[in-house]
Amino acid sequence: MESVFEIIAEPNRRAILSLLVSSEQSVGEIERQLHMPQPTVSKHLRVLREAGFVEATVDAQRRLYRLKPEPLQEVDAWLAQFRRFWSAHVDALERYLDRMDQPSPTKKRKKKKE
Amino acid sequence: MESVFEIIAEPNRRAILSLLVSSEQSVGEIERQLHMPQPTVSKHLRVLREAGFVEATVDAQRRLYRLKPEPLQEVDAWLAQFRRFWSAHVDALERYLDRMDQPSPTKKRKKKKE
């Protein structure tokens, strides 16, 4: 389990991360909100913790987990190389649709979305 | 292989995507630049194609593969929910560093949070 991409490939782990974005949560709270068995939650949290996605503080018997930004920023950094590419694509599509708008009604151009 | 996250979990597939961001490439070109066996390249391209990450056009015996933006934008959309969070973190860090920077060398530092 080396890369951050493998970590977020697991749907339950993504769900946990999404849950933690609002505020820190205990294991039991995560368990209840996501309807997952407790050992499953603990095991995924362990993976997330060791990969640096979350950290925990002890509160009596509870562990409160919260998000850490760095690994997700790493994903963001990898995605950055594609943003230039797809914004160029959107521009090309818009130019294309603009050209389609003018000509005769025999073309298949459909309605524009609001 | 349902989610886009599982697709990009594989390092060779990420390498292929990064290669294609500059321009379209044939299977053989990918094979040579990434030093991967040809069947491996073809198999990964199949996965990427079926997931909508790439598309191919036929040029004689060659297939020219190029990037499609939508699936990567989907990843970007998922990441969006965390940007608010980590920019808040960066802001907090910057405020902290600002407080550390401004005072004259004779002043003492604030206590770190726990």
Added chain:
DNA sequence: CTTTAATATTCCTTGACACGTATATACGTA
């Protein structure tokens, strides 16, 4: 000090998938 609550860990099984090797298909050309 026994019990209950919260979380972590262990063991086992199962399935997915990445790889290598070999072969198949398709196209162009002598």
Added chain:
DNA sequence: TACGTATATACGTGTCAAGGAATATTAAAG
């Protein structure tokens, strides 16, 4: 036609990670 090139697919294999069930650990409460 036969042949070389480019790409795709089939098959067998090993690895690894996720899930379930049971148990261990730790802390608080009684």
